[in-house]
Amino acid sequence: MTLIFAVGAAAILLMLRVGGRPTVPVPGHLKAGKIQTQSLFFVESAQPAPQAVTISTMLDRTAPVTRYLEDAGLRAEDALRWAELFHNKARSNLMLAGHALTLYKDPDTGALRGFRYNADYHRAIMELGLGESVIKVWQMPIQYELRPVLVAFPVQGDFRRAAARHGIPGQIVSALEKAFDSRHPLNRLEPGSTVKLIYQEKVSRDGTWRLPTGLEAAQLGLSNGKTLDAFAFSDGHSNAHLYDEHGRSLEAQTLRFPVNFDYISSGFTYSRYHPLLHIYRPHLGVDLATRYGEPVKAVADGRVTTAGWCGQLGRCIRIEHPGDIATIYGHLSRIQSTVQPGVQVHAGDVIGKVGSSGLSTGPHLHFAVESGDKFVNPLTEHLGENHPISPGRRALFDDMKQRYEAALNNLPDSGLDRLEEADTVDQNPAVQAASAASATAKPGVSPAPTHRHHHHRHWHTMRAAAEGDAYGGM
Numbered sequence: 001m002t003l004i005f006a007v008g009a010a011a012i013l014l015m016l017r018v019g020g021r022p023t024v025p026v027p028g029h030l031k032a033g034k035i036q037t038q039s040l041f042f043v044e045s046a047q048p049a050p051q052a053v054t055i056s057t058m059l060d061r062t063a064p065v066t067r068y069l070e071d072a073g074l075r076a077e078d079a080l081r082w083a084e085l086f087h088n089k090a091r092s093n094l095m096l097a098g099h100a101l102t103l104y105k106d107p108d109t110g111a112l113r114g115f116r117y118n119a120d121y122h123r124a125i126m127e128l129g130l131g132e133s134v135i136k137v138w139q140m141p142i143q144y145e146l147r148p149v150l151v152a153f154p155v156q157g158d159f160r161r162a163a164a165r166h167g168i169p170g171q172i173v174s175a176l177e178k179a180f181d182s183r184h185p186l187n188r189l190e191p192g193s194t195v196k197l198i199y200q201e202k203v204s205r206d207g208t209w210r211l212p213t214g215l216e217a218a219q220l221g222l223s224n225g226k227t228l229d230a231f232a233f234s235d236g237h238s239n240a241h242l243y244d245e246h247g248r249s250l251e252a253q254t255l256r257f258p259v260n261f262d263y264i265s266s267g268f269t270y271s272r273y274h275p276l277l278h279i280y281r282p283h284l285g286v287d288l289a290t291r292y293g294e295p296v297k298a299v300a301d302g303r304v305t306t307a308g309w310c311g312q313l314g315r316c317i318r319i320e321h322p323g324d325i326a327t328i329y330g331h332l333s334r335i336q337s338t339v340q341p342g343v344q345v346h347a348g349d350v351i352g353k354v355g356s357s358g359l360s361t362g363p364h365l366h367f368a369v370e371s372g373d374k375f376v377n378p379l380t381e382h383l384g385e386n387h388p389i390s391p392g393r394r395a396l397f398d399d400m401k402q403r404y405e406a407a408l409n410n411l412p413d414s415g416l417d418r419l420e421e422a423d424t425v426d427q428n429p430a431v432q433a434a435s436a437a438s439a440t441a442k443p444g445v446s447p448a449p450t451h452r453h454h455h456h457r458h459w460h461t462m463r464a465a466a467e468g469d470a471y472g473g474m
Helices: 002-013 065-071 074-088 159-165 170-180 389-407 431-440
Strands: 023-025 037-039 053-058 101-107 114-116 123-131 134-140 144-155 193-204 209-219 227-234 240-243 263-266 269-273 280-283 284-288 295-297 302-309 315-321 325-335 350-354 363-372 374-376
Touching: 037 209, 065 074, 074 123, 074 134, 144 159, 144 209, 159 193, 170 193, 170 209, 170 227, 170 240, 193 389, 209 389, 227 389, 302 325, 315 350
Parallel strands: none
Antiparallel strands: 023 037, 053 101, 101 114, 114 123, 123 134, 144 193, 193 209, 209 227, 227 240, 263 284, 269 280, 284 363, 295 350, 302 315, 315 325, 325 350, 325 363, 363 374
């Protein structure tokens, strides 16, 4: 009888279980066809771990990983374990000055949960403690956004000093000097002159790396009221060059010679007595004598078709250029690792080093030019310096120029530091015009939205600051 009662009671309890929770009827409140219930016990729900406190800093000194980890609160023996795993990924035991380090700390205890270190421009090292002495470490790519930067500043004295005060990158300063050198050198600006410019930069999403990619547009306002403009525009072969407001090139698009040389040891001829072979044969190029290891530069934009051993020419490079022209660089001691068949190079790019490889009597560069299906004299052949805008691209250039002019004219003449830092920058017509112009000038590139700077504290002055994401948007 007892067994039957127990089985019956168990069945009743099973029938009264609702949603996985044991329940009993609530007396006095039953309605026909329904069962009202109350919980026999409370279930405590799990709470997520509190978000980590994030500390971001730009390292002001190079030091071992263990030093920084101990400073962050790890015991010496734990720091050694973390550092060993770091070395396996980064191939270094050091954290370098000028690189970004982000710490993730427990908000209650202050214990180190993990860190992120930007090893270089391309990769970051992430290391997290998962508890129970489990540590996870991995590499992650650093992602970038492309965006325009608009700057205006007055020049009261030295141009380079004024540019440095306003944070203009050296690469952009050099491009500005090149753009205006033939019309009004910037080192001779009168007090009261104003410089306005737009350039592109790649910015890492954590704000730690800012890499300028090139000058887009510039306007020089002289003290006498005259203005001079410069605009970057594609030549139709994916290469951007600087032009004035009339579409005339502002920079030589080819180099006269590919190397700094002392003298020409052999000229272009169809009959030269060869010093090693002791026979007369054509010498369809010029030999530029210079010291061993002197940098060799591409004389014009083009595509590499050969980069390797070329028999009697030794190590050589052949580059094809627009207009059915090719240039050849022979007897090299070294070819740059980035110079390979199919790669695009630009005028002035270092492609190799002078040597004496192949059939050569001493260090020099053999430089040759092909036009169509024949060799021509490099000393008399011109590869088309200072091309104007081609008629077929003139309408596109004029449209792009108008957009840039609108953006530059919206900048104040009194000077403005980096418009992209302003709170209302996304609504600013100057930024919108610059973004539209950039997209027009370089088809296929979509300017990313502009954001304000992220300022980072140095290691010795940093302080904790809680941020939105537990691991800073990793």
